[in-house]
Amino acid sequence: MVITAPQAGSGFQGAGAELDEAGRRSQIAHAAAAVIGRRGYGATSLKDVAREAGVAPGLLHYYFESKEELLLEVVVILERQMVAEWTETVAELEDPLERIVAALDQAEARCAEQSQSFRLMLDLFTAGMSSPTLRVRCAALCSRLIDEIEVEVRGALGPLPAYALVSPGDLAGAIAGAIDGIALSSLVRQESAAAAFHALKVLLLSLVVTAYVTAGREPPIARLGEILSRHP
Numbered sequence: 001m002v003i004t005a006p007q008a009g010s011g012f013q014g015a016g017a018e019l020d021e022a023g024r025r026s027q028i029a030h031a032a033a034a035v036i037g038r039r040g041y042g043a044t045s046l047k048d049v050a051r052e053a054g055v056a057p058g059l060l061h062y063y064f065e066s067k068e069e070l071l072l073e074v075v076v077i078l079e080r081q082m083v084a085e086w087t088e089t090v091a092e093l094e095d096p097l098e099r100i101v102a103a104l105d106q107a108e109a110r111c112a113e114q115s116q117s118f119r120l121m122l123d124l125f126t127a128g129m130s131s132p133t134l135r136v137r138c139a140a141l142c143s144r145l146i147d148e149i150e151v152e153v154r155g156a157l158g159p160l161p162a163y164a165l166v167s168p169g170d171l172a173g174a175i176a177g178a179i180d181g182i183a184l185s186s187l188v189r190q191e192s193a194a195a196a197f198h199a200l201k202v203l204l205l206s207l208v209v210t211a212y213v214t215a216g217r218e219p220p221i222a223r224l225g226e227i228l229s230r231h232p
Contacts, residue, residue: 029073037116041123096156101231108197111183118183161215
């Protein structure tokens with residue numbers, strides 16, 4: 001799912017007559033997500049957002065009193081999009097290990113094709129460090145995303161012997177942190193994140209091997225290798 005916004009000067013004012021207040025607010029917030037994703041939060045003004053959405057600056061101020069309030073709305077958009085993408089990716093998969101690896105593939109694709117969304121996330125968290133209100137919202141966003149990952153982790157680790165070696169919640173937090181770190185490194189270095197995501201998959205599947213070995217059972221090496229071969 002790509003963060004989209006109306007084109008600047010596209011006559012959004014006229015089209016806005018067909019929108020209720022919630023719809024217009026959403027349109028403006030999507031425009032903010034798009035322009036902040038391209039330019040960065042610090043370099044984006046409310047006038048830039050108004051231009052992106054094709055609305056008069058005064059109308060933008062009617063819906064959002066401040067740049068921070070607008071950023072809070074962007075947090076909501078990001079959360080909905082990320083959860084929707086995750087859900088869609090794993091919807092047709094029943095095997096828990098396949099679901100986790102496929103979800104990492106989706107994160108890798110987002111990093112490659114929608115890098116602006118990770119830049120936006122970085123800007124959100126950076127701004128949140130100096131804004132108590134925004135920090136609370138960002139923390140809630142992180143927690144909900146980690147909760148989504150934990151559901152998948154529990155599904156994958158639950159059937160394994162000795163799976164309690166790692167807390168599902170802690171592992172979910174580590175996975176979320178790794179995804180963010182890989183994406184950030186990729187942005188800064190302007191390099192593909194494919195190799196790093198593959199390494200993360202190998203590490204996670206190695207945990208499965210460890211669980212079997214700890215329990216004194218033969219790990220399913222062939223099966224894990226086959227999964228990796230389909231998710232290079």
